[in-house]
Structure formats: structure tokens, C-alpha cells
Amino acid sequence: MFKTVTIVGVGLISGSFALALKQHGLAERVIGVSRTEKSAKKALELGLIDEVMPLDAAVKAADLIYVAIPVDASISMLQQILDNVQQHQIVTDAGSTKSQICAAVDNHPMRARFVAAHPMWGTEYSGPEAAVKNAFTGKACVICDAEKSAPDALKAIEEIYQTIGMHLLFMSAVDHDMHAAYVSHISHITSFALANTVLEKEKEENAIFELAAGGFESTVRLAKSNPDMWLPIFKQNRDNVLDVLNEHISQLRKFKAALEKENYDFLQELMQQANRIGKILE
Amino acid sequence: MFKTVTIVGVGLISGSFALALKQHGLAERVIGVSRTEKSAKKALELGLIDEVMPLDAAVKAADLIYVAIPVDASISMLQQILDNVQQHQIVTDAGSTKSQICAAVDNHPMRARFVAAHPMWGTEYSGPEAAVKNAFTGKACVICDAEKSAPDALKAIEEIYQTIGMHLLFMSAVDHDMHAAYVSHISHITSFALANTVLEKEKEENAIFELAAGGFESTVRLAKSNPDMWLPIFKQNRDNVLDVLNEHISQLRKFKAALEKENYDFLQELMQQANRIGKILE
Numbered sequence: 001m002f003k004t005v006t007i008v009g010v011g012l013i014s015g016s017f018a019l020a021l022k023q024h025g026l027a028e029r030v031i032g033v034s035r036t037e038k039s040a041k042k043a044l045e046l047g048l049i050d051e052v053m054p055l056d057a058a059v060k061a062a063d064l065i066y067v068a069i070p071v072d073a074s075i076s077m078l079q080q081i082l083d084n085v086q087q088h089q090i091v092t093d094a095g096s097t098k099s100q101i102c103a104a105v106d107n108h109p110m111r112a113r114f115v116a117a118h119p120m121w122g123t124e125y126s127g128p129e130a131a132v133k134n135a136f137t138g139k140a141c142v143i144c145d146a147e148k149s150a151p152d153a154l155k156a157i158e159e160i161y162q163t164i165g166m167h168l169l170f171m172s173a174v175d176h177d178m179h180a181a182y183v184s185h186i187s188h189i190t191s192f193a194l195a196n197t198v199l200e201k202e203k204e205e206n207a208i209f210e211l212a213a214g215g216f217e218s219t220v221r222l223a224k225s226n227p228d229m230w231l232p233i234f235k236q237n238r239d240n241v242l243d244v245l246n247e248h249i250s251q252l253r254k255f256k257a258a259l260e261k262e263n264y265d266f267l268q269e270l271m272q273q274a275n276r277i278g279k280i281l282e
Numbered sequence: 283m284f285k286t287v288t289i290v291g292v293g294l295i296s297g298s299f300a301l302a303l304k305q306h307g308l309a310e311r312v313i314g315v316s317r318t319e320k321s322a323k324k325a326l327e328l329g330l331i332d333e334v335m336p337l338d339a340a341v342k343a344a345d346l347i348y349v350a351i352p353v354d355a356s357i358s359m360l361q362q363i364l365d366n367v368q369q370h371q372i373v374t375d376a377g378s379t380k381s382q383i384c385a386a387v388d389n390h391p392m393r394a395r396f397v398a399a400h401p402m403w404g405t406e407y408s409g410p411e412a413a414v415k416n417a418f419t420g421k422a423c424v425i426c427d428a429e430k431s432a433p434d435a436l437k438a439i440e441e442i443y444q445t446i447g448m449h450l451l452f453m454s455a456v457d458h459d460m461h462a463a464y465v466s467h468i469s470h471i472t473s474f475a476l477a478n479t480v481l482e483k484e485k486e487e488n489a490i491f492e493l494a495a496g497g498f499e500s501t502v503r504l505a506k507s508n509p510d511m512w513l514p515i516f517k518q519n520r521d522n523v524l525d526v527l528n529e530h531i532s533q534l535r536k537f538k539a540a541l542e543k544e545n546y547d548f549l550q551e552l553m554q555q556a557n558r559i560g561k562i563l564e
Contacts, residue, residue: 120493124560140493169492182484183493187501190472192552193533195559201529202464205562210451211402211422211465212563218500219469224560227553231546242541247483249538251475252531259524264513270474271509277477278406278506280487281494 006031006062008055008077009069010043012123013094015131017066018048020164023133031058035069043128059084064156068094072232075104082110090153092117096180097236098144098173112150115157116173118142119166120184124224137165144173181240188222188230189245195223288313288344290337290359291351292325294405295376297413299348300330302446305415313340317351325410341366346438350376354514357386364392372435374399378462379518380426380455394432397439398455400424401448402466406506419447426455463522470504470512471527477505 005027007014014032021027032049034040040052059065059081067074067081074095081091082105092115095101102116119141123130141161146154158168171179198220202208234241258267287309289296296314303309314331316322322334341347341363349356349363356377363373364387374397377383384398403421405412423443428436440450453461480502484490516523540549 121496123496139496142493167492179484179486179489179493182480183490183498186479187476187497189537190476190534191497191501192556193530193537194469194472195556196533196536196552197468197526197530198464199555199558199562200533201526202461204461207461208465208559208562210449211424211461214403214405214421215469215473215504216465217563218503219473220559220563221500222497223556225553225557227550227557230553231550234541234549235544235546238541238544242538244479244483245534245538245541248475248479249531249534251478251482252472252527252534254478255471255475256524256527256531259516259520259527262517262520264517267516268509268513270478271507271512273481274474274477274505275507275509276481277490277502280481280490281499281502 001025002027002063004029004031004062005064005066006033006053006058007049008033008058008065008067008081010034010039010048010128011068012126012130013119013121014066014068015043015046015048015128016121016133016135017068017094017119019131019133020136021160024163026160026163027064031061033058039128046128046131048128048131055080056084059089063089065089065091066094067091070229070232071095071097071101071236074101078105078114079108082108082114085110085113087113089113090115090156092157094119096184096233098142098176098180100236102145102148102173106148111148113153115146115149115153116144117157117161118144118176118180119161121166124222126226126229136161139166140169141166142169142171142176144171144176146170177237178240181237181244185233185237185241186244186248188225189234189241190248191220191222192225195220283307284309284345286311286313286344287346287348288315288335288340289331290315290340290347290349290363292316292321292330292410293350294408294412295401295403296348296350297325297328297330297410298403298415298417299350299376299401301413301415302418303442306445308442308445309346313343315340321410328410328413330410330413337362338366341371345371347371347373348376349373352511352514353377353379353383353518356383360387360396361390364390364396367392367395369395371395372397372438374439376401378466378515380424380458380462382518384427384430384455388430393430395435397428397431397435398426399439399443400426400458400462401443403448406503408508408511418443421448422451423448424451424453424458426453426458428452459519460522463519463526467515467519467523468526468530470507471516471523472530473502473504474507477502
């Protein structure tokens with residue numbers, strides 16, 4: 001149980017995290033730090049936070065500081081926060097990339113107070129209005145470079161995520177970013193590209209709207225995601241994302257070749273291979 | 283209200299359709315025709331159908347014959363059924379492609395008893411166990427080449443789909459197949475290819491299972507779809523699917539180029555374009 005938790009950024013992730021903390025009796029008071037007055041006000045209205053403070057005061061007042069802002073902004077933010085924390089405070093983040101963030105604070109004298117984490121939950125929506133109750137439950141939380149965090153800080157973060165229903169995985173920041181490219185970042189690229197494909201080809205927007213079936217909606221859902229959040233993720237994880245994207249294009253070329261050559265045995269085989277994903281996800 | 287409806291094929295679509303008929307009081311008795319005894323037995327057990335009959339007897343006994351089998355098998359099946367129906371009977375299908383099916387029966391003396399339809403609902407599962415209640419509701423049903431159906435037959439099919447909560451769209455079979463390539467078939471190709479990408483790159487299957495977040499699950503969901511159903515769809519709609527697939531590959535290449543050249547303004551622009559799909563689908 002924390003007396004005071006400060007969330008930096010009052011959006012989908014931090015807002016849902018704040019709701020989970022309250023729901024599970026893990027925080028007495030939640031302070032919000034926001035870049036915009038509008039979001040701060042909305043977060044207060046929605047009961048995600050108890051009060052709004054400027055960064056410095058909010059960091060000073062908190063036992064736990066939770067950073068959930070775009071991953072480019074996270075780098076300088078975490079450095080600035082670590083410059084100002086004491087040995088009893090804990091800092092953690094929820095960024096979708098971990099290598100550059102961890103590298104940036106690697107030599108910081110307060111590195112041990114930081115726990116690098118990625119709770120693997122999200123939706124295509126953003127902002128305080130997107131925060132929901134019972135987020136995170138049943139999903140994975142990756143903790144990176146755990147050996148660089150102080151045991152008490154690590155234990156506290158582990159306990160929070162376990163209490164709100166996540167299972168923990170431990171790996172290096174570098175390994176995290178590789179896996180995240182496969183199981184998350186590429187899905188967003190394909191979804192953005194699929195939306196652009198349909199928008200390009202289907203000039204009758206009304207037909208998209210009228211005909212769109214469940215399959216289409218689920219594959220383009222992520223195309224609604226916020227570019228301000230995703231651009232820095234793709235930037236920071238460029239090499240891994242390019243690697244997976246190249247593979248994806250060559251997999252699509254196999255489907256194209258099978259269709260062009262009317263090689264339907266091969267097409268059948270490609271689909272049967274893909275079916276294996278069902279067994280793995282079960 | 284039909285006294286007797288025969289469903290040919292006892293799977294996801296026909297099974298869900300039979301449940302909807304019963305739920306809305308649209309059929310007194312439902313007869314099932316199945317290629318395999320196992321599926322027939324299962325459909326009986328699940329209460330999707332009231333009895334099982336061989337095709338000829340089942341066609342003879344029915345006021346309405348509903349064909350929902352893979353689209354290659356549909357062609358000869360519909361010809362055979364039309365060879366055996368009387369002027370008071372109605373035949374319809376639920377195939378995901380319409381051009382080849384409509385072309386195949388175009389000159390049949392009983393063509394007017396046939397209504398070509400595509401209720402645009404489905405899941406990645408198949409077989410009688412996949413049938414669910416309240417399917418179809420809120421989705422589109424496309425009726426093709428409506429002018430070739432007898433007014434009474436057309437009206438009956440329209441009333442059924444409206445009663446079970448679908449909105450109707452009318453277009454030519456050729457236009458249907460073009461639109462279906464955009465809003466349904468390409469989603470399946472990308473999902474199959476995405477699954478193969480991840481299976482190829484991510485050798486640690488455990489990592490896929492452990493890390494897979496909601497975004498990944500929704501984009502690869504369709505990769506679990508049955509190849510026996512999808513192969514004939516891709517075959518019949520080959521030209522349209524290839525056209526959209528080529529566009530999709532070139533859209534993905536734009537993302538690749540933006541990342542390779544670190545042209546992040548372009549990457550941002552591509553994502554902003556894609557965001558438009560959200561407004562269209564709302």
C-alpha cells in the first residue's frame with residue numbers, strides 16, 4: 001500500500017493503472033501530472049486522480065512515480081525524475097519500448113530506484129477518457145533488466161502488477177524490444193497499412209461502412225491508434241520492426257505468388273501453417 | 283413463417299441461421315443435410331436441426347432450402363437443387379463470393395427461385411459447434427442480382443434477414459465480389475500472413491503465448507480460419523484479391539521506406555491517413 005502515487009501522463013495506461021490501484025487498495029492518494037490542463041481536468045472529473053500538481057511537487061510528494069507518456073518523452077522525463085528522487089522513492093514506467101529508455105538511465109546514480117516495466121495491455125484509444133477499470137487482468141507484464149533495480153523497488157512493482165492480475169516475465173530490455181516487435185508493433189503496422197489499402201482501393205466510403213464485417217473491424221481496429229504514441233515506438237524499435245516488416249512482406253508475397261500462379265496447394269499449405277497460431281495462443 | 287427449412291451444410295453459418303430462425307419463430311421444422319455423419323449428429327445434439335435427411339428428400343420436403351457450404355461445392359449443389367425444386371420453393375445461399383455462383387445458375391430454368399445472398403457475419407471457427415445465437419444482428423446482408431429472383435422469393439429472403447436484425451444491401455454479384463475483397467478477404471490474407479510472420483521470426487513459441495497482447499490477438503484472430511472454406515473463396519475471387527493484395531503490399535512498402543529512410547514525417551502522415559478508417563467505421 002502506497003500513501004501517495006504520482007502518475008506522469010494522465011491517459012489510457014496511467015489512468016487505468018490509477019483505477020486499478022484504487023480498486024485494489026494499493027494507493028491512498030493519486031496525484032496526476034499532465035502536459036495539458038484539459039487532460040488534467042478530465043482525469044480529475046473522471047476520478048482517475050485525486051489532485052493535479054506540477055511535476056516537481058508531484059515527484060517530491062510521491063512514494064511511487066509512474067511514468068506513462070510517449071516513449072521519446074519518457075527518456076528525458078525519467079532522467080529528470082531520477083535527478084530528484086530520494087532513496088525511499090520508487091520510479092517505474094510503462095513504455096512499449098525498453099532498450100533506449102534503459103540505456104538512457106543506465107549510469108544514473110539513482111538507477112536502482114527505477115524499475116523498467118511494460119504492462120502488455122492497451123486499446124486503440126488514448127487520453128484520460130480511454131481509461132477503464134479491470135484493465136491489465138490476465139495479461140503479461142514484462143520487467144526488464146531487473147538486476148539493475150533495488151530489491152525493495154523491484155518487489156513493490158512485482159506485487160502491484162500481480163495484485164492487479166498480471167503475470168510477470170523477466171528479460172533484458174534488448175530481448176523485450178525484439179519480442180515486442182513480433183507480438184505487438186508489427187500488428188499495428190499491418191493494421192495501419194490495411195486501413196490505407198482499403199481507403200485507397202475502396203473509393204466508396206459508404207460501402208466500407210455498410211459492409212464492414214467483424215473480421216475487417218478486428219484487423220483494422222489498431223489503425224485507429226494514436227500516431228503521437230506510435231511514432232516514437234517505431235523510431236526507438238526501428239531495427240526490430242524493419243526486420244519483422246521485411247519478413248511480413250515476404251510472407252504476403254508468398255500468398256501473392258500462390259494466387260498469381262494458381263498454385264492452390266501452396267495456398268492451402270500457407271493457411272494451414274498459419275492455423276498453428278491458434279494452438280499457440282490457446 | 284416457413285413450415286420446413288432445409289439447411290445444406292450444418293456449420294457455423296447455417297447452424298447460426300437455423301438458431302435465428304427458431305428464435306424468431308420463422309421456421310417450424312429445420313432439416314439438416316450434411317456430408318459427414320459426425321457433423322449431422324452434432325447438429326442434432328446441439329438442437330440446430332430437428333432431423334437429418336439425405337439431400338433429395340430434404341429438398342423435396344422444404345419450403346426454403348439454405349445452402350451454406352464452401353463456395354466451390356455451392357456451385358454444383360445449387361445447380362442440383364434447382365434441378366429438383368418446384369415453383370413454390372425458394373433456394374438461397376450464404377456464400378462469401380457471388381460472381382461464379384450467380385454465373386453458374388444464370389441460365390437455369392428455375393433461376394427465379396434462387397436468391398443469391400451473403401449475410402456478412404462470421405467468426406474464425408467452423409462446424410456445428412461454432413454456431414451461436416444472435417449471430418448476424420447489426421450486420422449487413424448483401425443480396426445480389428436481385429432482379430433475377432422472383433418477387434415472392436426475394437421478399438421472403440429480405441424479410442428473414444431483416445427479422446433477424448440485418449440491414450440489406452443490393453448490388454450486382456460482380457460488385458459484391460470487388461467490395462468483399464476489400465472489406466473481408468484481404469483481412470484474412472493479412473491475418474494468415476501475419477501469423478506466418480510471427481511463427482517464422484519468433485522461434486520461442488512460449489514467448490508468443492506469454493506476451494501476446496490484445497492487439498496481436500485481434501489481428502491474428504482470422505488466421506485460425508478454416509482453409510477448406512477460404513481456399514475456394516480466394517480461388518473464385520482471385521482477381522479482386524490479387525488487386526487488393528498488391529495494393530496492400532505497396533502500402534506496407536511505404537511504411538518500410540519511411541522507417542528505412544528515417545522519414546518520420548512520412549511515417550506520421552501514413553498513420554494519420556489510416557486513422558480516417560475510425561471515422562468511417564463509427
